[in-house]
Amino acid sequence: MAHVAFGYLPILLFLGVALGLSGAFVALPMVVSRLTGTHRPDAMKLSEYECGFPAFEDSRSQFDVRFYLVAILFIVFDLEAAFLFPWAVSLNLTKWTGWLSMMGFIGELALGLAYAWKKGALEWE
Incomplete structure (x- = not known):
């Protein structure tokens, strides 16, 4: 049974090194900033901000549904652009079948x- 567990040793070593490095990357800057004196919180540093300016309304206010529609459309067309490059590279292998299927995909997105x-x-008031 010990022979089977010995096969997992490289995975455990890799996991240990990954956890150690990620912990060091998180904790080391905080420790160094405390020791060097750069950690000086004040009211301005501790205030909430969003997009570079302080919040001026309630954080629980509702967004217009058009914001979400534009965001979803952006994601859909961004993914389409991500699919076009691999399709173009592999077009010599897929021939007419690949071309027709991509034209159907682009046609569906156009609809x-x-x-x-x-x-x-897409209209804003």
Whole structure:
């Protein structure tokens, strides 16, 4: 039984080194800042901020649903761009089947964009 457990030793060593290094990368800067005197909290440093300026409204206020729609559309078209490069590189292997399937994918995304545009998801007031 000890022979089987011995096979896991490299994995455990790797895990130990990874945990040690990640802990050092977190704890070492905090310890050094405390020892060198750069840790001087004041009211301005401890205040909450978002996007570079202090919050001026309640943090629990509701966002307009159009914000989420634009974010989802951005993610969809960003992923489309991420799929286009590997598709273009492998097009010589996939031939017409790969080309037709990608045209169907792009056509489906174009229909979704046209639908969102028609519904006014991209309009701001």
